[in-house]
Amino acid sequence: MRLVPTRLTAEELDLQSDVRSYLDQRLPVGSYPLGLGMAATADPQFSRDLGSKGWLGMSLPKEYGGGGRSAVERLIVVEELLARGAPVGYHWTADRQSGANIAQNGTEEQKRAFIPAIARGELCFAIGMSEPDSGSDLASIKTRASRVDGGWLLNGTKVWTSYAGGADYILTLVRTSDDRHHGLTQFIVDTKTEGMTISPIEFLDGTWELNEVVFVDVFVPDSCRLGEVGAGWSQNTSELALERGGVDRWMSCMSILTHWAALQVDPSAGGHAVFDLGSIVARLWAFRGMSLSIARMVDVGESPVTEAALVKEMATRFEQDCVRTVVKHLGRAPDLMSEDPYESLLARAVLVSPSWTIRGGTTEVLRSVVAKGIKA
Ligand SMILES: Cc1cc2nc3c(=O)[nH]c(=O)nc-3n(C[C@H](O)[C@H](O)[C@H](O)COP(=O)(O)OP(=O)(O)OC[C@H]3O[C@@H](n4cnc5c(N)ncnc54)[C@H](O)[C@@H]3O)c2cc1C
Numbered sequence: 001m002r003l004v005p006t007r008l009t010a011e012e013l014d015l016q017s018d019v020r021s022y023l024d025q026r027l028p029v030g031s032y033p034l035g036l037g038m039a040a041t042a043d044p045q046f047s048r049d050l051g052s053k054g055w056l057g058m059s060l061p062k063e064y065g066g067g068g069r070s071a072v073e074r075l076i077v078v079e080e081l082l083a084r085g086a087p088v089g090y091h092w093t094a095d096r097q098s099g100a101n102i103a104q105n106g107t108e109e110q111k112r113a114f115i116p117a118i119a120r121g122e123l124c125f126a127i128g129m130s131e132p133d134s135g136s137d138l139a140s141i142k143t144r145a146s147r148v149d150g151g152w153l154l155n156g157t158k159v160w161t162s163y164a165g166g167a168d169y170i171l172t173l174v175r176t177s178d179d180r181h182h183g184l185t186q187f188i189v190d191t192k193t194e195g196m197t198i199s200p201i202e203f204l205d206g207t208w209e210l211n212e213v214v215f216v217d218v219f220v221p222d223s224c225r226l227g228e229v230g231a232g233w234s235q236n237t238s239e240l241a242l243e244r245g246g247v248d249r250w251m252s253c254m255s256i257l258t259h260w261a262a263l264q265v266d267p268s269a270g271g272h273a274v275f276d277l278g279s280i281v282a283r284l285w286a287f288r289g290m291s292l293s294i295a296r297m298v299d300v301g302e303s304p305v306t307e308a309a310l311v312k313e314m315a316t317r318f319e320q321d322c323v324r325t326v327v328k329h330l331g332r333a334p335d336l337m338s339e340d341p342y343e344s345l346l347a348r349a350v351l352v353s354p355s356w357t358i359r360g361g362t363t364e365v366l367r368s369v370v371a372k373g374i375k376a
Contacts, residue, residue: 001306001374003293008076015073019080022053027084034085034345036352037252038096039209042089042166047121050077056095057119059298060103065116071295079247079288085255085345089163089209094118094125097242098171102188105227105235110188114169128158128172128189128213129236135160136365139181139233143174143215151221152176154189157214162359164198164211167191172213173232184232188224195219204355205336205348238303243360245294245308250287250315252356253322253349259342260326276325287315306373313366316356323349 008016026049033041050056058074060066067073074095081088099118102110117123134140143156154174164170170189177183191198195218200208227235257280265273290311297304326346327334334347357363 001310001370002297003290003307003310004296005289006293006296008072008292012072012076016076016080019055019077023080023084023086027086030341032087034255034341035087035089036085036345036349037082037254038088038092038248039162039207039252039352040085040089040092041087042124042163043087044090044121044124046087047091049121050081050091051119051121054119056091056121057099057115060099060115060119061111064103064111066099066103066119071298072292075247075291075295079251082248082251083254083258090124090166091118091121093127093163093167094123096246096248097239098125098127098169100242101171101186101235101239102226104238105186105231107223109223110226114188123169124163124167126161126164126167126170126191126211128161128164128170130158130160132157132159136362138173138236139184141173141175141184143172145174145176145185145187145220148219151219151223152187152225154187154195154215154218154220157212159212160201160359161198161211161213162209164191164213165200165208170213171226173236176229176232179230181233182230184236185229186226186232186235187220188226189215189218189220190224193218193220204351237305240361241294241298241303241305241308243308244312244366245291245304247288247291249312249360250284250291250319252319252353253326253346256326256342256346256349257322260329264329273329276329280322280325283318287311287318306370306376309361309366309369309373312360313363313370317363319356320353323353 035041054067055077058067058069059071062068102114129138131141145152145154172189173184173186175183176185195216197214199212201210202208203210261277265277267274294304294307334343336344336347338344
């Protein structure tokens with residue numbers, strides 16, 4: 001385990017200021033529904049606008065239509081978006097991990113087909129890993145791909161598939177043989193394929209981003225297989241460094257926090273609110289340093305899976321503490337139907353924050369990844 005302290009260079013700070021200026025104009029306060037970090041509204045036009053600025057697919061290879069920039073530069077853009085609760089839902093998964101997975105493991109044809117469209121903000125991806133009987137123990141998945149002429153037939157059920165309802169593709173992990181780890185393979189499945197049923201699941205806050213996805217004899221051509229047959233487990237594991245170690249793991253309620261700090265905390269008055277704000281800022285600053293350090297590791301070709309698990313384990317519990325702190329200072333339960341968008345967002349956070357330590361791997365599982373990582 002290694003997290004080396006790092007800071008933004010002058011060029012990186014210039015990018016940060018460009019993004020801030022652009023977002024001040026593109027997303028004036030009140031012009032969009034506030035999101036809880038990555039669990040935000042899908043706004044395809046906003047995603048396309050970011051794509052036209054060169055701020056999606058930033059770290060994907062230039063020769064395939066990506067930005068050819070660094071993971072740190074991508075972090076800078078994402079941090080500004082999440083700080084405003086921006087509508088990032090449409091491009092989120094593609095930009096964070098599916099594009100990188102395709103760039104690393106895809107065929108020439110797949111890279112040319114997907115990467116330019118991801119960088120233009122034109123594609124919505126979902127990730128189909130979890131199943132009704134397999135979440136933490138992902139290697140026990142049962143959805144199966146059986147070889148047929150020219151491709152594969154998929155049968156089984158995925159669940160909790162975020163954004164599948166509006167997605168163009170589901171990058172799914174399925175079983176291609178009985179070998180627990182080496183019998184898993186990834187496929188890029190077009191959501192319009194016959195035999196797929198995508199049913200939304202209502203979440204606690206009344207949103208419908210989660211889905212159940214049922215495959216019944218879904219034909220997938222072999223050209224949609226991502227990577228070698230049997231390589232799915234290791235590909236999926238590398239994706240987790242991108243999924244777990246980023247700023248999204250500690251920025252879910254950032255717009256609530258900044259609003260609370262600006263309007264309700266008076267540093268000259270002292271007291272509990274000032275104490276709590278100081279404590280939150282201290283922890284935020286540490287998490288930011290950790291995510292930045294992880295992005296630098298990705299930029300030099302490392303796969304900091306253990307470090308990313310460490311960030312997610314600590315940061316998602318911190319996010320839940322933040323929600324509790326703001327509610328404590330409000331002095332009553334926030335109202336989901338409030339006309340104040342920040343109070344309504346806080347009420348949503350109260351309802352959904354328990355899921356922050358579950359999605360992307362539970363706290364217990366992450367502790368075990370960290371423990372194994374430091375022993376290795
Ligand atoms: C908001 C949200 C979005 C999600 N989005 C997606 C998505 O887009 N795609 C996708 O594929 N999945 C998604 N998931 C599913 C998520 O990855 C799983 O819920 C998660 O991995 C846990 O799996 P499970 O729900 O089956 O719980 P289980 O694995 O059954 O775990 C139940 C409990 O047992 C504990 N436990 C399990 N194994 C161990 C162990 N070995 N040691 C100690 N404790 C253990 C867990 O920590 C947990 O507390 C999402 C989940 C949520 C809540």
